[in-house]
Amino acid sequence: MTTDSGAQPMEFGGVDKAERPLGQSIMRGMLNRCPACGSGRLFKAYLKPVDNCAACGEDISHQRADDLPPYLVILVLGHVMVGGFMMTDLVFQVSMWVHLAIWVPLTIIIALLIIQPIKGGVIGLQWALKMHGFGGEPDEARDI
Numbered sequence: 092m093t094t095d096s097g098a099q100p101m102e103f104g105g106v107d108k109a110e111r112p113l114g115q116s117i118m119r120g121m122l123n124r125c126p127a128c129g130s131g132r133l134f135k136a137y138l139k140p141v142d143n144c145a146a147c148g149e150d151i152s153h154q155r156a157d158d159l160p161p162y163l164v165i166l167v168l169g170h171v172m173v174g175g176f177m178m179t180d181l182v183f184q185v186s187m188w189v190h191l192a193i194w195v196p197l198t199i200i201i202a203l204l205i206i207q208p209i210k211g212g213v214i215g216l217q218w219a220l221k222m223h224g225f226g227g228e229p230d231e232a233r234d235i
């Protein structure tokens with residue numbers, strides 16, 4: 092597929108790859124920065140994104156990360172914590188109560204620490220792929 096001018100190759104959906112680099116957008120989101128400019132803050136509260144970027148004015152208000160950030164936190168943290176529990180259980184012979192006293196609070200603390208960067212990365216992903224209205228058109232228009 093080509094652009095209207097026929098000079099630049101396009102990926103599917105008519106989106107120019109160079110316009111919104113995926114890795115850079117995800118990384119900027121994970122660092123609490125606007126995926127468009129990289130300088131404005133992405134979150135105005137713990138998990139509440141800003142409506143518009145203070146630096147470049149990019150509209151972030153229509154982003155909907157939904158359940159993907161908590162799903163990713165559970166997926167990543169579940170593997171790390173269960174693996175850590177099983178490895179320490181092989182090395183140290185302690186009771187299950189000691190394991191619970193260590194692993195449950197650790198899991199909660201780490202989950203609270205990583206959910207904001209993961210949500211920022213998901214917003215960056217959505218922005219880079221022009222999902223949920225980031226392409227300048229409502230979702231309803233794409234469903235036709």
Ligand SMILES: [Zn+2]
Pocket residue numbers: 125126127128129130131144145146147148149
């Ligand atoms: Zn910005």
